[in-house]
Amino acid sequence: MEPDDRAALQSHVVLCHLAQGDTLMRAGDDVDVVYFPIAAELGNTVRFSDGKSVQAATVSRNGITGLAAFLAEEPIGRELAVQIGGEAWKLPANVLRERCRKSPPLMNLLWVLTHQNQIEASVNAACHLRHGLGPRLARWLLTTQDRTGKSELPVLQSDVADWLGVRRSSVVASFKHLSMLGALRQGRGRIIISDRAVLKTQACECYGKVSRRLDPHP
Secondary structure, three states: OOHHHHHHHHOOOEEEEEOOOOEEEOOOOOOOEEEEEOOOEEEEEEEOOOOOEEEEEEEOOOOOOOHHHHHHOOOOOOEEEEEEOEEEEEEEHHHHHHHHHHOHHHHHHHHHHHHHHHHHHHHHHHHHHHOOHHHHHHHHHHHHHHHHOOOEEOOOHHHHHHHHOOOHHHHHHHHHHHHHOOOEEEEOOEEEEOOHHHHHHHOOOOOOOOOOOOOOOO
16 A cells, blocks of 8 residues: 555554454445454355355455455455454444545555455355365465464364364365364364465465465555
């Protein structure tokens, strides 16, 4: 983000803590606020009528929530929930929208981030159809560690099963396999990544396809 844009938005942002498991927006909600995660990871989830869901994309550091809906000035199309709790900057959407009208560089940055988000969603959809659960799980663990900077992830196997759109029994077997290889350890409500090199050998080729190099934080 350009220094002028950062300065213009700085007085409007509020530092907040996002609690794990909280739903921030539901499909059909207007985008009244946007979040810039610092240590939290948020999931964009498609929820079906039978209660099941699949994660379409995630938002973490170097990301911003509800971008496509924000730019189109339309209701959000997917549920937004906190997967891993942590701090984030919160900004009124109308403040960001007004600044975008005055700053072509900021608008361009948001379009680039929207493009990256769409790439991630399309890769996730293809990965879900093409690759088995084991490689997808290894990829999810690596990506989550990359984006949160944490080797110890405070998540349950049942949560991961929901995000990947599979049965808990299936994900338990995949976790057991990775544990036997020495890639991770499991505690009470915790998954601890102990060997990234091993984990990379198990991940599908989709790992690394999505870049998050830009920094939109105010």
